[in-house]
Structures are given as structure tokens and as C-alpha cells.
Amino acid sequence: MQPQSTRLQRSFGGLVQQLETWAGNPWRRLSVLCIAALFGFLVGSAITSVAGVLGQMDPVGALIVVLGTEATVRLRIVGPSTLLQQVLTVSRIGLLYGLFLEAFKLL
Template sequence: MQNTRLNRLVTVINALLRRWLLNPWRRISLLIISLLFGFALALAISAIAGQNANIDVTVALMVSILVEGVNWLAYSSPNRLRQSFWVENLNALKMGLCYGLFLLAFMLGS
């Protein structure tokens, strides 16, 4: 690939982000933010699907496919990919989503 300005900019930003994420507290804080965003996403999904009762099955199918895809990516891939920051964040988002949906199901008694 040619060494264009955009290519160099992306490389520099990637290196700065990687160096910034070496601090464990920053990494943990971003994982907690992903977990809480997944919980908020669960609340939004259930509210949107609950408004229009005829799309509940479709939304449940899409969430199940998303959760299984993230599980496959996070747990059946090689160790290097499993420890990737983006995969860890996606897995935290998935955990927050599942926890939020379970909590809402228990609150509604269904």
C-alpha cells in the first residue's frame, strides 16, 4: 500500500491509541463503559420492541444471532484475537446486553 498522508495518519492514531490503552485503568474503565452501554442498549431494545408487539420475535432472533456471533468470536478464536481490545469491548457489551434483558424479564415476570 502507498504511504499516503491518510495512511500515515491512521497509523499514528492507531499507535497513540494502543499506547494510551496500555494503562490498565483506562482499559478497565472502557470495558466498564461498554458493559453499561450494553445494559442501556438492552433497555432501549426492549422498549422499542415492546411498543410494536409484532416484531418481538424478529428482535429476539437478531439479538440471539448477535450474542452467538460475539460468543463465537470471543471464545472460539485464537488466543491473540481473544485478548484483542475490540473483542474484549464487544464481549463486555454483549454481557451488559444479556444482563439487561434478563433483568427486564425478571422485573416484568415473564
Template sequence: MQETRLNILLTSIGNQIIDFFSNPWRRLSLNIIAFLLGFFLASTTAAIAGQAGKWDVTYAFFFLVFTEGSNIIIYKNRNPNKPLWRTTLNAFKIGFAYCLYLEGFKLGS
């Protein structure tokens, strides 16, 4: 890739973000925020889908595609040192799936 000013700027910003989240506590806090964001997003989309009543199958299809697609991305390489974006995506996916299971239990009881 050419070394343009935009490329140099984006590379330096990316390196600063990676250096910022190299601290384990910051990485953990980012994963907790991603988990809670996934939980919130799943809760709101499930409530919206429940109100509409017509889009249940479509929402379920998109949820399934998101979950399985993220599983393919996350678990494709088995190296123990996963990049930051993969662990964050995994935390988001876990929060998302956990909320959908809780919503299913609430509706089933």
C-alpha cells in the first residue's frame, strides 16, 4: 500500500488504539462493555420483533446468520493469542446469545 498521509494517519491511530488496549484491565473492560452492548442490542431487537409480530422468522434468520458468521470468524484460527477485535466480537456474541436465551425462558415460563 502507498504511504500516503491518510494511510500513515490511520496506521498510527490503529497502533495507538492497540497500545491503549494492551493493558489487561482495559481489555477486560472493553470485553465487558461489548458483552453488555450485545445483551442490550438483543433485548431491544427482541422487543421490537415481539411488538411487530410479523418479522419473527426474519429476525431469527438474521440472528442465526450473525451468530454462525461470527463463530466462523472467531474460531477459524486456533491460536491462543487472539486479536482484540476477535475477543471483543466474541464477547458481543456471547451477550447477544445469552439475552436471547433469557428472553426465550421468560416467554416459556
């Protein structure tokens, strides 16, 4: 039995396909990936700022970050990578770079 195709499902399916064709241009794809890397860096810096203020949540924050990064690694599929997979990978790299940079500031 096939699930019913709703307008919302068709819209989001079409949106992903339109974004994939829009990012077919290498410069557009590069700009989306740069924005994703900077967003990941921003999130990494924000996590360390919030975790530094709330000294009680350091182990929980570290666990969430490790689980999140491992989940994005597990989501990668062998084969041709889509824009969404590349955005997740680049944002994960930006997040880890932000965390490492904040760690070096503490030394």
C-alpha cells in the first residue's frame, strides 16, 4: 500500500529538487557550503559560551556535541553526495573548528 501524497509532501519534495538544481552552479554550491561552515562555526562558539556560563552542564553539552557529530558522520552515504549531505559535513567541520578554536583560547 502506497502512502498518500499530500500537497505538503509534494512541496517539500519539489523544494529539495529545486534547491539541488539551483546549486548546480559551482559558485552557488560553494556559497551555500561557505554559509554552512560559518553557521557551524557560530554554533560551536555559542555552545562553548553557553556551556562556560553554565558550569553544571559541561558533561551533558559535551555528550550532545559528540552524539551530534557522530550522527552526522553516520548519515553519510557512500556514493554521489547530495547538497544536503555536503552541507551537513561542512557544518560539522565548522562546528568542530569552532570548538577547537575556543579550546585553544582557554590555554
